[in-house]
Amino acid sequence: MTDIALPTDERTDLDLIVRWKAGDERAATQLVERHATAVARFVASLGAKGDTNELVQDTFVRAFASIDGFRGESSLRTWLFTIARRLLLDRRRSIRRRGEEVEVQEGDAITEYDSLDSVVADETQRRLRHAMERLSPTQREVFTLRVSEGLSYKEIADAVGTTEGAARVHYHNAMRAIKEFVDD
Amino acid sequence: MIDCPNGDIRDLLPDLLHDRLPPAQRIEVEGHVASCDACRAEFALLRDLRGTMARVPKVDTTAIAAAIPPYRATARRSWVGWRAAAAITMIAAGGTSVAILNHQGAATVDHTQVVSSPSVPTSRPAEVTSPALSVPVGSGATAEPSAPASPTQHGSSAATPAPEPSAEPSIAMASGAVNELSDRQLSELIDEIESLDVLPSADVESASTLLPPISTDVGHE
Numbered sequence: 001m002t003d004i005a006l007p008t009d010e011r012t013d014l015d016l017i018v019r020w021k022a023g024d025e026r027a028a029t030q031l032v033e034r035h036a037t038a039v040a041r042f043v044a045s046l047g048a049k050g051d052t053n054e055l056v057q058d059t060f061v062r063a064f065a066s067i068d069g070f071r072g073e074s075s076l077r078t079w080l081f082t083i084a085r086r087l088l089l090d091r092r093r094s095i096r097r098r099g100e101e102v103e104v105q106e107g108d109a110i111t112e113y114d115s116l117d118s119v120v121a122d123e124t125q126r127r128l129r130h131a132m133e134r135l136s137p138t139q140r141e142v143f144t145l146r147v148s149e150g151l152s153y154k155e156i157a158d159a160v161g162t163t164e165g166a167a168r169v170h171y172h173n174a175m176r177a178i179k180e181f182v183d184d
Numbered sequence: 185m186i187d188c189p190n191g192d193i194r195d196l197l198p199d200l201l202h203d204r205l206p207p208a209q210r211i212e213v214e215g216h217v218a219s220c221d222a223c224r225a226e227f228a229l230l231r232d233l234r235g236t237m238a239r240v241p242k243v244d245t246t247a248i249a250a251a252i253p254p255y256r257a258t259a260r261r262s263w264v265g266w267r268a269a270a271a272i273t274m275i276a277a278g279g280t281s282v283a284i285l286n287h288q289g290a291a292t293v294d295h296t297q298v299v300s301s302p303s304v305p306t307s308r309p310a311e312v313t314s315p316a317l318s319v320p321v322g323s324g325a326t327a328e329p330s331a332p333a334s335p336t337q338h339g340s341s342a343a344t345p346a347p348e349p350s351a352e353p354s355i356a357m358a359s360g361a362v363n364e365l366s367d368r369q370l371s372e373l374i375d376e377i378e379s380l381d382v383l384p385s386a387d388v389e390s391a392s393t394l395l396p397p398i399s400t401d402v403g404h405e
Contacts, residue, residue, distance in 0.1 A: 032248045
């Protein structure tokens, strides 16, 4: 019952794509405005360090360059998440090949928020961020898509290349880990 | 914080958070949350987590939109087409090689046969079934080498053409030429091959005689 479509949003996305293909550049701007923040949030949850804006931009450029490959089988946002995730992984592989240390460790995902430490004074928020830090990268990825973006397990499975069942398990394990940390 | 035993409802809490539930289901889940302390606490936690994760560096949507190039219909790269072209090239190259090799092989056989039977006055000097090599059985195959091929000699007036006297030796024909032979020509070819029994045999049977026999009765060894 969690696979609830968003027909209106998706139809709007498809309409905007059609308009952009017809030469309406404002349609591209609208699409960016609709999805850029969500993509940024997602790549931040994956541990993108300092290059979130660049990564989001690359995601959109890549997506629009291959827009004919988007068949509407998933939502545009899910497709963007998939592209962003691949870009980030490719970038990490490339950096790793150059011998730089980019191991994604526990806590990397939240480092994007670190610059906001001075702004975020709320103890509860800080505690929740620490709880998120303790999740495994996969748990964090799935949990972010489920809680922050509201994706269904099917959409999460499409975005991260796993199964619905595995996505569900990761979500509940993450939830349990966060509860345990908050209760301590 | 305890977990509600109703896993189905807990599964739907993020959907409730994002207002992604159909009206009837939303009423059901909201009703459960209202009466369940564990689900209410979990839902509140999810709401706080969502607020925490919403804090991301601001992205410059204007710059991102400006970086998007105008739409250009992508020319479909037909990998099937490339593969077909590559396959055709490979087949053509391979076929040419085989044809060249077969042609060279034919020439070799031709020379050999001409040398081995120089004195036989035949219109088909390259025939393997020269009288010197044929087995005189008395009919059929033996009649063939002694005279140029003629349809009437085989008791058939069919329109099947006989091999051209000046044609390439049938035994050395290229693989592709086999398909072009008539039934009668194939029959002749088989006869000719049978007549090669007088040549040193290299078949499996004779080769196996060089090896010790394989005992099938293991128990005696």
